[in-house]
Amino acid sequence: RLPPNLSILATMNTSDQNVFTLDNAFQCRFDMELVRNEFEKGDVDGFKDASVKAQHDAVIEGTDCTWGDFWEKMNEKIVSLNRGLASTEDKRLGPWFVSSVACDSSEAPNVSRKIPAKTFAEKVLKYLWDDAFKFKRPQVFADGLSSLEQVVKKFEEAPVGNLEKLKAIFKEF
Secondary structure, three states: OOOOOOOOOOOOOOOOHHHHHHHHHHHHHOOOOOOOOOOOEEEEOOEOOHHHHHHHHOEEOOOOOEHHHHHHHHHHHHHHHOOOOOOOHHHOOOOOOOOOEEOOOOOOOOOOEEEOHHHHHHHHHHHHHHHHOOOOHHHHEOOOOOOHHHHHHHHHHOOOOOOHHHHHHEOOO
């Protein structure tokens, strides 16, 4: 017997086709709730709390681009380029796909945060190359980039500041 106050929380990603049958079985037997892919809204400058705002405003190290701006632009591109493919929405980046870190050692609420360049290159760029744009690479990535290794190297070697690092690897940014 299970106690009546027991709740089981789990997440499902519909793009994982290996468990499609299991997903359908769960959907028939349990209540489901869509978790929106957005930065939670609220009273702290439009965000739910300071941590959500800090994540949105975190700068991608070596650029002047915030994670929130990058996240929004890439998700628009993922949806528009993959339109018609199954599970397009599941290909989008989540607000917490990578976590920002404090720019200094103190964890005061007003401390600037950043997405480390290494994390961005090895997690975000890898995901975009290997999964989100797997069949659309020539439409997204700069000419001459034919491997993930080249993408990461170009990102690392591009000049720091403004959007130069992102412009070096994406056709439009």
